[in-house]
Amino acid sequence: MSLISELTDREHVFDFLTPAASPVDVRHGPILYMEDVTVSFDGFRAIDELTLTINDGELRCIIGPNGAGKTTMMDIITGKTRPDTGSVWFGSRHNLLTMNEPDIASLGIGRKFQKPTVFEALTVFENLELAMAADKRVFPTLTAKLTGEHRERIDEVLEMTGLQELRWRTAGVLSHGQKQWLEIGMLLMQRPRLLLVDEPVAGMTEQEMERTAELLTSLAGKQSVVVVEHDMGFVRSLARTVTVLHQGSVLAEGSMDEVSKDPKVVEVYLGEGI
Numbered sequence: 462m463s464l465i466s467e468l469t470d471r472e473h474v475f476d477f478l479t480p481a482a483s484p485v486d487v488r489h490g491p492i493l494y495m496e497d498v499t500v501s502f503d504g505f506r507a508i509d510e511l512t513l514t515i516n517d518g519e520l521r522c523i524i525g526p527n528g529a530g531k532t533t534m535m536d537i538i539t540g541k542t543r544p545d546t547g548s549v550w551f552g553s554r555h556n557l558l559t560m561n562e563p564d565i566a567s568l569g570i571g572r573k574f575q576k577p578t579v580f581e582a583l584t585v586f587e588n589l590e591l592a593m594a595a596d597k598r599v600f601p602t603l604t605a606k607l608t609g610e611h612r613e614r615i616d617e618v619l620e621m622t623g624l625q626e627l628r629w630r631t632a633g634v635l636s637h638g639q640k641q642w643l644e645i646g647m648l649l650m651q652r653p654r655l656l657l658v659d660e661p662v663a664g665m666t667e668q669e670m671e672r673t674a675e676l677l678t679s680l681a682g683k684q685s686v687v688v689v690e691h692d693m694g695f696v697r698s699l700a701r702t703v704t705v706l707h708q709g710s711v712l713a714e715g716s717m718d719e720v721s722k723d724p725k726v727v728e729v730y731l732g733e734g735i
């Protein structure tokens with residue numbers, strides 16, 4: 462079909478209007494399933510036969526000493542790094558190893574890196590608006606004027622992140638913690654199914670850490686959240702299942718109390734205190 466006839470054919474569904482992907486199917490199992498995943502860099506196994514399951518709606522903390530493979534694991538889930546062997550499934554329908562980074566993101570996997578990357582010159586509201594526009598499922602329906610539905614979503618996210626009062630503030634003047642919450646809010650604008658959050662509380666005050674724990678806890682259930690964190694006090698405050706990674710595979714899994722008493726875990730942390 463030529464471009465002209467495509468444009469004049471009102472029955473035609475344009476590619477950009479087609480839903481990004483079929484929905485995630487979690488009826489028969491977890492939202493994320495990694496099995497026997499191995500990645501080597503110049504012969505060094507950064508991830509070594511890693512098997513990990515994240516349930517739908519779960520809030521999971523991943524801890525582990527430096528170099529344990531936490532970042533590489535996130536890179537594999539988001540399609541940034543391809544494993545040498547193994548399988549990675551998002552629900553029972555989507556084989557993530559056959560997909561590229563943008564397609565994985567549009568399936569509903571959002572990633573928050575350690576440093577906040579908000580648009581400092583824009584207001585909190587504009588940052589959220591822009592995050593919505595970046596969603597290719599929403600972009601075609603966004604007009605110069607926001608629809609009521611879009612405004613409602615921004616209001617919802619402002620409430621979830623506790624930034625209602627700051628909606629007209631320029632993001633550049635926010636505190637470090639507020640910027641982190643705004644960036645989490647930007648990810649939420651796209652209604653992700655799985656959020657990967659890397660060291661959210663690094664550089665935060667005690668009060669900001671408490672607020673972040675509340676925020677992440679409140680997100681669980683509606684979406685699944687995987688938090689990689691070094692701050693053990695914070696992980697304890699989330700009081701969820703903790704997975705300890707070491708040398709690219711799972712060393713222990715359980716509550717923070719359980720894993721911190723595990724002799725294998727104590728040995729790995731070499732008395733640093735866990």
Ligand SMILES: Nc1ncnc2c1ncn2[C@@H]1O[C@H](COP(=O)(O)OP(=O)(O)OP(=O)(O)O)[C@@H](O)[C@H]1O
Binds near residue numbers: 527528530533
């Ligand atoms: N692109 C790469 N090339 C070579 N080696 C790499 C690469 N990426 C990671 N590694 C190595 O793989 C291992 C795992 O690294 P990774 O960054 O995943 O660990 P981590 O648990 O996130 O560590 P940290 O807590 O310090 O962030 C490390 O030994 C690292 O040096």
